[in-house]
Amino acid sequence: xxxxxxxxxxxxxxxxxVLFEVSLDVPAGDLVCLMGRNGVGxxxxxxxxxxxxxxxxxxxxYDGRELSGLSAAKRARRGxxxxxxxxxxxxxxSVRENLLVVAEREGRADQSAFDEVIDLFPxxxxxxxxxxxxxxxxQAKQLAIARALITRPDxxxxxxxxxxxxxxxxxxxxxxxxALHATLGMTxxxxxxxxxxxxxxxxxxxxxxxxxxVSAGETASADPAEFVGLxxx
Ligand SMILES: Nc1ncnc2c1ncn2[C@@H]1O[C@H](COP(=O)(O)OP(=O)(O)OP(=O)(O)O)[C@@H](O)[C@H]1O
Ligand SMILES: [Mg+2]
Numbered sequence: 355x356x357x358x359x360x361x362x363x364x365x366x367x368x369x370x371x372v373l374f375e376v377s378l379d380v381p382a383g384d385l386v387c388l389m390g391r392n393g394v395g396x397x398x399x400x401x402x403x404x405x406x407x408x409x410x411x412x413x414x415x416y417d418g419r420e421l422s423g424l425s426a427a428k429r430a431r432r433g434x435x436x437x438x439x440x441x442x443x444x445x446x447x448s449v450r451e452n453l454l455v456v457a458e459r460e461g462r463a464d465q466s467a468f469d470e471v472i473d474l475f476p477x478x479x480x481x482x483x484x485x486x487x488x489x490x491x492x493q494a495k496q497l498a499i500a501r502a503l504i505t506r507p508d509x510x511x512x513x514x515x516x517x518x519x520x521x522x523x524x525x526x527x528x529x530x531x532x533a534l535h536a537t538l539g540m541t542x543x544x545x546x547x548x549x550x551x552x553x554x555x556x557x558x559x560x561x562x563x564x565x566x567x568v569s570a571g572e573t574a575s576a577d578p579a580e581f582v583g584l585x586x587x
Pocket of ligand 1: 367372390391392393394395396397398399439
């Protein structure tokens, strides 16, 4: 199993920096939850890990190897699965094609991987022929997660998987994340705004504010009341 190590990372857009020497470790097998108000830099940090943004300084290593200089595609091949914020699926392609196109690109298009993700998201089984653009937000989110999982990543990075989704689907997504972590021991970095959800699932947490990590630790010893001022929107 592999661990992700983010050290003193500075990232910005144009002339301004948005992340200021952010350090965060995701130990192998752990689920780490990153929390914080809107606009504090959570997505920016995940995009930097996925290789979609360049570091101004600092380093990100995975499995003991530096990632900087590697394209997003190479990082995916290294086993880093990323489900970005929103529900980015290919709208004209069917649910089945959305899954297969990614599996084929990564050279991992075997039937068992396909069956595994359908088992994890049974709701998709009845929608395989439907264009992804016609899915509901919750269905599209499940497809986006399934698409990341079909490549059998070693670490799964999820940016607000429950954002804008109705409670019953939130529970399904929550159960799936818990099962991936508990039964497969998958390493995960999760951005999540729901404190209870985060604390129930995660081994460790980190809270960002203004582009910095302002609180971090083990969820077992965390006091939810402490987060109210840091996270309340
Ligand atoms: N492409 C961009 N160009 C310029 N500024 C950006 C860009 N993307 C994000 N920002 C700015 O960077 C800061 C951090 O944004 P980011 O999306 O990382 O926040 P976030 O914590 O993910 O917020 P949210 O909870 O709303 O998703 C914000 O001030 C945002 O306006
Ligand atoms: Mg975000």
